[in-house]
Amino acid sequence: MEESFKIPQLLLRAALGLTFLTPVFDRLGILGPAGTGNIEWGNWENFINYTVTLMPYLDRSATNIMGGIATASECMIAVLLIIGFKTKYAALGSCLLTFTFILFMTTSVGVQKPINYGVFTASAASLLLASIASYKWSIDTLIKKNK
Secondary structure (H helix, E strand, C coil), rough: CCHHHHHHHHHHHHHHHHHHHHHHHHCCCCCCCCCCCCCCCCCCCHHHHHHHHHHHCHHHHHHHHHHHHHHHHHHHHHHHHHHCCCHHHHHHHHHHHHHHHHHHHHHHHHHHHHHHHHHHHHHHHHHHHHHHCCCCCCHHHHHHHHH
């Protein structure tokens, strides 16, 4: 059975990793300015303005810090998943982070936004990835082989 997960786990790691990296690149302005193509924010300021709507009980400086923590977490999780290092922990972190997004989004703007953004799917997929026994084509596997 474990053999049947070789390609699906690789694709799931890549998909989740890119799902986290793309919005990070968007909010840092790497993908282009707001309003062009599929750019949601285009810069940090627009991202924080949106984050304020998700956390209306925090002042702007606290929201900026929370946005920074979320961005750093997303970036770290993305890289770990893509390269396959500490994959189980990265997948669990991904599940917890996306579940947190679900809670904030649902309580502030309603359940439709996390559904539209696929946050429920990413959270469930992360939990599924965390339950896989081994990760072929990963740093985890290389380390395991060299022990």
